[in-house]
Amino acid sequence: MNALLSVYNKEGIVEFAKGLVAEGFKLYASGGTCKVIAEAGLPVNDVADLTGFGAILDHRVVTLHPKVHGGILANADKPDHLKTLKDMDIPLFDLVCVDMYPLEAEIADPKSTAQSIIEKIDIGGPTMINGAAKSGRIVLTVPEQRQATLDWLKAGKPDEKAYKAQLAARAFYETNRYYQPIVRHMNGDDVSAFIAYKDSPTKYGENPQQAEAAFYADNRVNPDPLGLDQFEHVQGMAKSYVNMTDVDRLLQTATHIAAGFERNFSKVPALAVGVKHGNACGAAVAKTHAEAARLMLEGDDRAIFGGVVMLNGEIDEAVAKILMTHNMPEGRKRILDGVVGSSVSKAALELLSRAKLRVIVNPALADLNESSLDTKRRLRPVRGGSLEQPNYTFVHDLKADHMEITGRVTEQQRRDAILAWAVGSTSNSNTITLVKNGQLIGNGVGQQDRIGAGQLAISRTTTNLPEITTKDDSLTLKISVSKSKLAGAVAYSDSFFPFPDGPTILAEAGVTAILTSNGSMGDEAVKTALTKAGVSLMMAPDKAVRGFYSH
Numbered sequence: 001m002n003a004l005l006s007v008y009n010k011e012g013i014v015e016f017a018k019g020l021v022a023e024g025f026k027l028y029a030s031g032g033t034c035k036v037i038a039e040a041g042l043p044v045n046d047v048a049d050l051t052g053f054g055a056i057l058d059h060r061v062v063t064l065h066p067k068v069h070g071g072i073l074a075n076a077d078k079p080d081h082l083k084t085l086k087d088m089d090i091p092l093f094d095l096v097c098v099d100m101y102p103l104e105a106e107i108a109d110p111k112s113t114a115q116s117i118i119e120k121i122d123i124g125g126p127t128m129i130n131g132a133a134k135s136g137r138i139v140l141t142v143p144e145q146r147q148a149t150l151d152w153l154k155a156g157k158p159d160e161k162a163y164k165a166q167l168a169a170r171a172f173y174e175t176n177r178y179y180q181p182i183v184r185h186m187n188g189d190d191v192s193a194f195i196a197y198k199d200s201p202t203k204y205g206e207n208p209q210q211a212e213a214a215f216y217a218d219n220r221v222n223p224d225p226l227g228l229d230q231f232e233h234v235q236g237m238a239k240s241y242v243n244m245t246d247v248d249r250l251l252q253t254a255t256h257i258a259a260g261f262e263r264n265f266s267k268v269p270a271l272a273v274g275v276k277h278g279n280a281c282g283a284a285v286a287k288t289h290a291e292a293a294r295l296m297l298e299g300d301d302r303a304i305f306g307g308v309v310m311l312n313g314e315i316d317e318a319v320a321k322i323l324m325t326h327n328m329p330e331g332r333k334r335i336l337d338g339v340v341g342s343s344v345s346k347a348a349l350e351l352l353s354r355a356k357l358r359v360i361v362n363p364a365l366a367d368l369n370e371s372s373l374d375t376k377r378r379l380r381p382v383r384g385g386s387l388e389q390p391n392y393t394f395v396h397d398l399k400a401d402h403m404e405i406t407g408r409v410t411e412q413q414r415r416d417a418i419l420a421w422a423v424g425s426t427s428n429s430n431t432i433t434l435v436k437n438g439q440l441i442g443n444g445v446g447q448q449d450r451i452g453a454g455q456l457a458i459s460r461t462t463t464n465l466p467e468i469t470t471k472d473d474s475l476t477l478k479i480s481v482s483k484s485k486l487a488g489a490v491a492y493s494d495s496f497f498p499f500p501d502g503p504t505i506l507a508e509a510g511v512t513a514i515l516t517s518n519g520s521m522g523d524e525a526v527k528t529a530l531t532k533a534g535v536s537l538m539m540a541p542d543k544a545v546r547g548f549y550s551h
Contacts, residue, residue, distance in 0.1 A: 002071070003095040005037070006030040006047070006063060006128065008102065012143055014040040016097065019150040025095065030062050031055060050091070063124040072096060072131040095149075096132035097140040100125040100174075104181040104221040121182060126175040133168035140167065141174040173197060177218065192388050194218070194379055199229050203240040213241045225364035226251055226372060234344060236358030242277070243308065243338055243358065249278040249426065250310040250340065251374070252392070256422035257285065258312065258368035259395045264418055268312070268369055269438075272296040276307040279427045281460075283440035285419055289341075290318040294326055295439040297334075300460055301327050308338045308358075312368045315341035315359070320348035324355060342366035370395060394545055396421050396515075398538060406527055407536030409513055412437065413490050417515040417538060420492035425547025429494050432457040432502075434511065436489040450493060450502035458509045461485050486510035494547040496520040496539075500529035507533035517542035 101122040132139035196216035205213035217229035272292035274282035281303035284295030338358035424433035432453040434442035444457030487510040519542035
């Protein structure tokens with residue numbers, strides 16, 4: 001049996017070569033790989049001796065030769081192919097272990113040049129990998145496959161066809177993703193592609209019958225510390241598709257809260273956000289995470305049931321107790337789908353385990369700030385293709401020159417406005433968001449008009465279950481709204497109000513300040529109505545600040 005080894009990263013290659021020799025392989029290697037193996041005292045044949053050519057054209061051509069690719073591409077099941085190899089003194093390569101030049105890292109390096117990037121575009125490596133995968137060879141492309149393959153060889157090659165197919169699939173994946181960065185680098189926005197390897201399966205999709213759901217990640221070079229693959233699932237049920245989308249949306253909201261407070265107030269407070277099906281149903285900022293968690297729950301104590309909570313700090317025992325029992329009847333625990341923090345204490349873990357709660361941690365959550373915003377482009381599958389756009393990375397600055405302020409705005413109203421904006425702009429549009437004293441009290445999301453969004457936000461502040469009465473076979477729904485809870489609240493709208501009716505409803509409910517955008521033909525009528533109602537108004541150009549979120 002013959003093995004061909006050609007790797008850029010030499011770490012671990014000697015140990016692998018020793019294992020192959022022990023399994024009876026004759027080794028062939030190129031250039032630097034051959035030198036490292038030979039210096040370790042192992043028998044190895046230089047590819048240059050096989051081809052009769054050394055590296056030429058500044059190492060651009062090394063393995064691109066019939067005596068290399070003939071041994072890779074020959075069909076081992078065809079006698080005439082084997083005869084050709086014998087007649088031409090070409091070894092049949094049973095195993096090919098190849099990696100590729102670090103192109104993605106070179107592109108990401110701020111010191112790289114156009115020429116240095118070009119020189120890192122590997123041609124020979126991907127060609128050998130694709131040829132070996134096509135021909136059904138044992139083809140290895142990443143270091144973690146090496147020991148597993150040695151173990152498989154020692155075990156007598158069980159399920160050989162399936163194992164080789166698995167290796168081939170990974171090989172084609174690796175060469176496919178290898179060229180993605182250079183495509184984006186050279187062609188900008190004219191082309192788009194995304195390819196990733198399965199990181200882990202999820203329990204199921206959005207619904208139980210959608211069973212073949214999985215999380216795919218591609219986070220190798222300059223890894224995003226807040227990428228979902230960087231989160232550790234500490235305990236609880238296996239994560240589901242919805243859990244993953246909820247964590248993603250939590251990150252959008254939490255990072256915008258952090259960015260907004262850093263930009264406007266120079267300090268990121270302790271924050272807690274709870275989501276249900278992607279939209280924030282609870283959010284608060286405070287001096288401690290326990291206090292933020294309590295305020296987050298009290299904002300809408302009903303909606304948070306079954307939701308996921310994220311904090312920008314440790315989940316300690318005090319936080320765990322609040323999440324489980326605050327405002328709950330004696331002896332009952334709150335049902336949550338998961339809690340996410342920078343870390344979790346042993347005492348909290350024990351408490352949360354009794355409720356079989358998912359606990360997910362990522363140390364990077366402790367350092368949320370404006371640089372934590374996700375700047376990668378967002379890709380959305382649609383029938384027949386995909387839509388792609390820049391991410392929403394706008395951060396409101398209430399002191400910016402473009403801000404138009406009507407009335408007097410207090411420091412607390414400014415803080416509440418930033419929290420309302422961060423929540424509302426990362427919720428499904430159309431959205432009206434209500435905040436009071438650092439606490440989200442109502443989030444009216446996903447409505448077709450701003451009156452409906454405002455009415456929904458107000459209704460979320462209800463302190464009692466809706467009363468349903470019947471009269472003459474018809475149903476009447478009466479919602480009890482707490483005026484005291486709404487008095488002094490700040491509202492955010494994710495786009496301008498086209499007419500005074502929407503903001504007037506908010507003013508009548510007790511809202512005293514509104515953050516929105518201008519650009520409507522009805523701007524003057526809106527300002528006149530709110531001035532008359534004694535409501536302060538903060539407006540910014542709609543095209544610059546609009547916070548529509550559709551998925």
